Amino acid sequence: MLGLVKESMDFEFRVGLVPHDVAQITPYFKVLVEEGAGLMSGYHDEDYKQAGAQIVKREEAWAQSVVAKCKEPLEHEYSLLAEGTTLFSYLDLAYNKSLAQMFIDKKITSLCTETLAGPKNNYPVLAPMSVVAGQLAAHLVQHYLLALEHLPGVFGLGVLLGGLSGQARVKVVVVGGVVGLEAAKFLSQAGARVVVLEIDPLKLQNHPYKELYHLEILAVHEANIEYALSGAVGLVGAVLITATSTPKVILKRHLSLMQKGGVVVDVACDLGGCVETIHQTSHSQPVYLQEGLIHYGVPNMPGVVAKTSSIAYSQASLPYLRHFLEHGLKSFLSANTKEVANTLGALSAYQGYLTQEGIARAFNLPFMDPCAVLKSL
Ligand SMILES: NC(=O)c1ccc[n+]([C@@H]2O[C@H](COP(=O)([O-])OP(=O)(O)OC[C@H]3O[C@@H](n4cnc5c(N)ncnc54)[C@H](O)[C@@H]3O)[C@@H](O)[C@H]2O)c1
Structure with missing residues (x-):
């Protein structure tokens, strides 16, 4: 039964x-x-x-x-x-x-x-939750950029992803596959300048959303990570190597290039996370401050x-x-x-x-x- x-x-x-x-x-x-x-x-x-x-x-x-x-x-x-x-x-x-x-x-x-595993190197039962988490990640970046008191004495930067005409667009960096695509799409629709760090050679050549959502697609290597994160206000991480714990792709030294008060959402925290400074949190206490950045590491985002x-x-x-x-x-x-x-x-x-x-x-x-x-x- x-x-x-x-x-x-x-x-x-x-x-x-x-x-x-x-x-x-x-x-x-x-x-x-x-x-x-x-x-x-x-x-x-x-x-x-x-x-x-x-x-x-x-x-x-x-x-x-x-x-x-x-x-x-x-x-x-x-x-x-x-x-x-x-x-x-x-x-x-x-x-x-x-x-x-x-x-x-x-x-x-x-x-x-x-x-x-699906026939195209995809994961058909994981994918819908990754879509949900990607959308949520984009919302969370905006939420934690609001100048609300997210932790005692810690306020968001007070910027809107869409900005206003006459102002420079805010930059958000995304690393990852299904989660990453969905987050990039929503962040871009909100008006942010979105830089995607990509390891897959096929997507580097022919990214499905590049033109549609005006994404800047860069190969994952040290110089590009540094370039992407310089001055960024948000980072969404969602790296996965199936059936292993997640490799750390974004290191502490990279985070130091982001704007202080910025937001790190590591969706891959369920398998250890791809950001060196991430640890798992919960919906009850979703964020903590490290390296001057608000870190979000909830492993069951779609639960809400x-x-x-x-x-x-x-x-x-x-x-x-x-x-x-x-x-x-x-x-x-x-x-x-x-x-x-x-x-x-x-x-x-x-x-x-x-x-x-x-x-x-x-x-x-x-x-x-x-x-x-x-x-x-
Ligand atoms: N926190 C949550 O609630 C939640 C919800 C859904 C999914 N997830 C997790 O999010 C993660 C991503 O899921 P997905 O469905 O988007 O996976 P995916 O397989 O679609 O994407 C993973 C991406 O990581 C990339 N990658 C692998 N190694 C890399 C490296 N060294 N550098 C840069 N990129 C690299 C791959 O090219 C791929 O594009 C998984 O760990 C999944 O379990 C978490």
């Missing part, structure tokens, strides 16, 4: 499946939903009942053989997972050794939705746009969850469809082993090749 559990991270109001998508599963699979799981996304227990699910207490939802959720379990929830459970969720495992250890200890099969994000996550992940429930792990892991080139990439732990090599090596934990897992099924 499938348990759909309620999130408990700080201001994490998303739910792993919305009632409309639960209704696609219940005709052939029993779904037990934790009471109140969808409330903050605007879905009542009654909506899930009408979708054919049963509403149960927290412990019962977590005790099912397959547990679906949106964000990784927190330490106080580990004891709720039974040995041998299959967990289907975003996991950010590369930055969470205690979670990896728990997967090993409890022989969890973990299907990590953000590392399901719960309705939009829950619908998007549920819709993007449903086909894979359904495939797993209907056909089992072997079929799921060998599915190479038009939409998904590598479901094997989603397997992050199995039977007491980690199955993503970079993570196993970084944490010094036992590794099993996912192809060997597939062969053994």
